[in-house]
Amino acid sequence: MSTPNTLSSVPARWRGLVLPVAAVLLWALASHLRLVNSALLVSPLQVLGTGLDLVTSGQLWLNLRASLLRELTGFVIGSTGGLVLGGLLGLWPRFGRLVGPSFNTFKQISLFAWIPLISVWFGLGDVAKVVFLSLAALVPVVVNTVDGIRSTPASLLEVARVYGYTRWQTTWHVVLPSAAPSIFTGIYLALVYSWLATIGAEYLLVAGRGVGNLLIEGSEHFRMDLVLFGMVTIGFVGWLMNAGARALERALGRRLGR
Amino acid sequence: MPMADILIDATATRQRPAGPPFWQNLLRSAEPFFLPLALLLLWALGAARGWISPQVLPSPQFVWETLAELATNGELWTHTAASLQRVLVGFVAGSLLGLLLGALMGLSRSVEAYLLPSFNALVQIPVLGWMPFVLLLVGIGEPLKYILIAKAALVPVTLATLQGFRQAPQNLLEVGSVYGYTRRQQVLEIVLPTALPTLFTGLRLGFTKAWLSLVVVELVASSEGLGYLIVYGRQLFQLDLVMAAVIIVGALGYLIDRLLDAAEARLAARNGVRPVVEGGLL
Numbered sequence: 001m002s003t004p005n006t007l008s009s010v011p012a013r014w015r016g017l018v019l020p021v022a023a024v025l026l027w028a029l030a031s032h033l034r035l036v037n038s039a040l041l042v043s044p045l046q047v048l049g050t051g052l053d054l055v056t057s058g059q060l061w062l063n064l065r066a067s068l069l070r071e072l073t074g075f076v077i078g079s080t081g082g083l084v085l086g087g088l089l090g091l092w093p094r095f096g097r098l099v100g101p102s103f104n105t106f107k108q109i110s111l112f113a114w115i116p117l118i119s120v121w122f123g124l125g126d127v128a129k130v131v132f133l134s135l136a137a138l139v140p141v142v143v144n145t146v147d148g149i150r151s152t153p154a155s156l157l158e159v160a161r162v163y164g165y166t167r168w169q170t171t172w173h174v175v176l177p178s179a180a181p182s183i184f185t186g187i188y189l190a191l192v193y194s195w196l197a198t199i200g201a202e203y204l205l206v207a208g209r210g211v212g213n214l215l216i217e218g219s220e221h222f223r224m225d226l227v228l229f230g231m232v233t234i235g236f237v238g239w240l241m242n243a244g245a246r247a248l249e250r251a252l253g254r255r256l257g258r
Numbered sequence: 259m260p261m262a263d264i265l266i267d268a269t270a271t272r273q274r275p276a277g278p279p280f281w282q283n284l285l286r287s288a289e290p291f292f293l294p295l296a297l298l299l300l301w302a303l304g305a306a307r308g309w310i311s312p313q314v315l316p317s318p319q320f321v322w323e324t325l326a327e328l329a330t331n332g333e334l335w336t337h338t339a340a341s342l343q344r345v346l347v348g349f350v351a352g353s354l355l356g357l358l359l360g361a362l363m364g365l366s367r368s369v370e371a372y373l374l375p376s377f378n379a380l381v382q383i384p385v386l387g388w389m390p391f392v393l394l395l396v397g398i399g400e401p402l403k404y405i406l407i408a409k410a411a412l413v414p415v416t417l418a419t420l421q422g423f424r425q426a427p428q429n430l431l432e433v434g435s436v437y438g439y440t441r442r443q444q445v446l447e448i449v450l451p452t453a454l455p456t457l458f459t460g461l462r463l464g465f466t467k468a469w470l471s472l473v474v475v476e477l478v479a480s481s482e483g484l485g486y487l488i489v490y491g492r493q494l495f496q497l498d499l500v501m502a503a504v505i506i507v508g509a510l511g512y513l514i515d516r517l518l519d520a521a522e523a524r525l526a527a528r529n530g531v532r533p534v535v536e537g538g539l540l
Contacts, residue, residue: 015368016375023376040394101290108515109508110473113485116492116500121314196384203386204477212386219390227390235382242382 074133082141090149144186148179348407360419418460422453
């Protein structure tokens with residue numbers, strides 16, 4: 001591995017950029033020389049132009065805001081519900097035995113398979129989408145909350161017993177702090193999942209505005225530039241959420257002295 | 259998943275000196291079924307009493323009859339076969355490519371440095387984001403489904419393979435170098451065996467993702483398959499068909515997951531700890 005070769009001659013920090021830059025250059029060249037005679041081969045500049053148009057006309061912001069608003073509503077409802085349900089499942093043994101197996105079966109069914117039923121029950125509008133997003137956010141929060149509570153070290157519980165903690169004290173001072181990192185992970189996943197579900201909901205419950213609708217429009221009108229710009233936007237927002245949630249997770253973790 | 263009641267175990271074991279009597283044991287093992295039974299009863303009762311309109315929620319008998327009819331007239335099998343074929347082709351293609359990519363990056367730091375950032379950037383775009391792009395490129399036929407399902411499987415397999423190839427213990431590698439192992443021997447006899455459990459976890463996760471995207475892809479664009487059955491029923495407002503198809507999708511997904519879980523547990527039992535690999539929804 002230590003043998004010097006041409007691959008290792010590029011400075012380390014630039015290596016990740018080589019492939020994307022090469023790809024874009026190749027793409028630009030291909031569209032410039034019209035290597036493929038198809039309306040689908042748009043040039044990088046065209047995509048950039050479409051993007052600028054969407055940004056300056058306010059279209060992008062309008063769609064993005066609609067998507068994000070929906071996502072956050074679903075995320076807040078879903079993760080609050082998830083915390084309650086997960087807490088009950090983890091802390092209340094009888095409830096866990098009664099409801100746990102049913103929940104585990106429920107989460108096996110692909111979330112998207114529920115969409116047709118949701119659309120019958122709640123229509124195609126924002127209500128249906130928020131219901132779906134809440135479900136998407138609920139599942140990871142429940143799973144990780146229960147996991148966190150269940151994996152409280154037995155030695156800590158032993159100590160609490162020796163000190164004669166009440167059940168309430170044990171829960172508040174021992175179980176919850178030890179479960180906190182796992183609960184954060186659940187909330188973090190909920191944020192990521194609900195963004196994915198937002199795109200899915202816009203796809204399958206087509207009505208109104210949203211970033212997903214931009215994509216659908218582009219695909220229906222054979223506008224590859226619109227599709228590509230929409231993809232980049234979705235990826236970028238997803239990445240921002242990922243990075244933001246990770247930073248928040250770390251900051252909270254530090255505050256709790258971990 | 260066994261229900262380990264840690265709070266009870268840790269704080270209240272003293273209050274239960276002897277084992278619980280027989281009937282209490284029986285009641286405990288029946289507990290998981292209370293909630294589904296209660297819901298089913300409520301559903302049946304609501305349908306029978308006319309509390310719920312059959313257009314909104316058909317009666318359980320009706321769904322059951324539809325399910326039986328689908329099974330006897332052979333439709334169930336053609337749709338299930340179509341779905342299974344798609345998921346298999348996509349999964350095999352995606353995981354082979356994932357194993358290759360992951361192994362390349364796992365074996366060479368410089369390949370990783372060149373590839374991984376681009377890979378991570380592309381991964382940020384979910385399957386549904388790729389769909390319109392691929393749709394414009396290859397049309398709405400079978401290749402669209404294969405590509406999207408393969409992409410879904412590719413991501414976890416690649417990441418798990420990369421992780422697996424990197425976790426060979428340093429001391430083992432040192433032993434290898436003391437014995438004068440060639441690079442080839444080192445990979446085949448140290449790196450690969452320690453990577454196996456993680457590879458399998460990646461494959462399992464890949465299959466779960468492939469199954470999830472199968473449903474999504476079929477919901478959006480297909481003319482046969484289980485997802486299509488759901489959409490078809492929805493369009494005709496035949497909710498019994500929708501629910502029957504959802505039940506089949508759930509049951510199949512559950513079954514496959516259990517099978518892979520059992521296989522993975524067996525593998526893990528032979529190799530020690532079960533690896534943790536980060537997953538995602540789609």
